Structures are given as structure tokens and as C-alpha cells.
Amino acid sequence: MRNMNSPNGPDLCHCLAVRRAARYASRIYDSHLSAVGISVSQFSILALIDEHPGIVIADLADLMVMERTTLVRALGPLRDEQWLTSVAEGPKAALKFMLSAAGKAKLSEAEPCWRAAQAEFEAGVGPKQATALRAGLLSVVF
Template sequence: MKSPHGADLCHCLAARRHARLLTRLYDRHLSAVGLTVSQFSTLALISQHPGILIAELAEVMVMERTTLVRALKPLQSEGYVTNRAEGPRSAIRLSVSAKGRTKLKEAEPHWEAAQREREDQIGEASAVLIRNSLLEEVVGK
């Protein structure tokens, strides 16, 4: 393998290119059920944390709150995500609706196929090592 040089030395550029590659792979599989990997991940996280505040979800996803609000709109308009305001400052709590849970269940085999394809590309051990390394920095395991 050639040593990186020029723009290829940039950690950020390398991570973004890799992210786009993975996004294409997962989106290809999930397109069969009309979801993107971002939508699938958002639904899965809300499902794991019913009643999560938008600000908390934005933190978990390492996203700007306003970006997350825009990303939630299609999920809400499809009826997959519900929200309720509570408290004096109208904090918004999110939950996955019954329709959203059905969509998530429908999408899971496609997500699993994307997982298998990625593991077939680089090996299961490498895929797990990379994922855990990335999560360690973000979640502080």
C-alpha cells in the first residue's frame, strides 16, 4: 500500500470519504424499505431510548440540534416518530410510533445484509475492531 500524501494525510477527509462509502452501502440495502441509513439509525436510537429529548438525541448522534430537527421531519411526516412537549420550556420528547416500530422491523433484515456485506468486504474481526475504535472516542468506552 502506498503511503498517503497531500490531501490523503487529512484524518477528517479520510473519515468523511469512508463515511460516504459506508452510507452508500447501507442506503443501497435500506432503499428497499424506503429508508436511508441515517433514518434507520435515528429510528433505532429513539426506539432504544423512548421519550428521549431532542437535545439528548442530538448529543448521542453528535449532531447539531437544528440539523437533527430537519432530519426528523420526514420521519415525523411519515408517522414513524411522535413527539410531545413537556415542561415550562416545552422540551420535546421523541418516541417511535407503532408504524415506526413496524418500519424498523421491516428494515432490520436489510440493515443486517449491509452489515454482512461490510464484514465480507474487510472481515468480521476488522469491522468490529474499527467500529469499537470509533465508538470508543465518541462514547468514551
């Protein structure tokens, strides 16, 4: 195995490094959130809709930095579980999404698992490094 302290070849790729880190983080969060039957992606969608009630798909896709078609597919299971409600005002109006009572309950149920995942991630990379990493990544997309 090569020395990982001096990256070369594919390890110089910023995209590969970010994707590896994303898979590492997703594995931690998904393992904790599986206890309540939800993925980190689903938790994130519910949390953003809770923070922005009445958000339309285009704005949610922008916040998540996701393709709209991918987001529509991700919303399907959340709607099937009846964790979301949506309304459209007018004939060509975009759907506006809110959490249903069941969605708010699922988000509340999942929150302690999410907090445990946060703690595990911070323990693994260090609290200061985790904060700096989050700030640096958010500065790239917002």
C-alpha cells in the first residue's frame, strides 16, 4: 500500500477525495439512522423541508445541489410514507412541499440518531476539523 500522506495519481483528484469522504460520512450516518428506517438522504430532505415549509422542487434541488429529476425520485418514498404534503396553487403552479404530522414525527424520531452520527463523525475526524471541513465544503456550494 502506498503512503497516503503524500498523494499521487488518482489521490490528487479533488473530486475523488470528496466522494470518498462523502461515502465515509454517509456510511456513519446511514448506520445510525437505519435504526429508525431512514437514510441520511431522506433525513436531509425532511430537515430542509421542515426548515423551509412550502419550498418548491426547484429551490429544494438548488439547496441540495441535486438534479431535479433525481430529487423527484427521492421524494417518492417520502410521499409514499406520507411524510410530506404538497399543494399547488393555480393550474401551472409548482408543488410546494411541507412535512406532514407523520413527517415531523419521523424527523423527531430520527434526530437522536443523527446526533449520534454527528458525534461519531466528530470523534473520528476531530471536532475542529469537522467544523472546518463543513465550513469549507459549504463555502464551495453556497
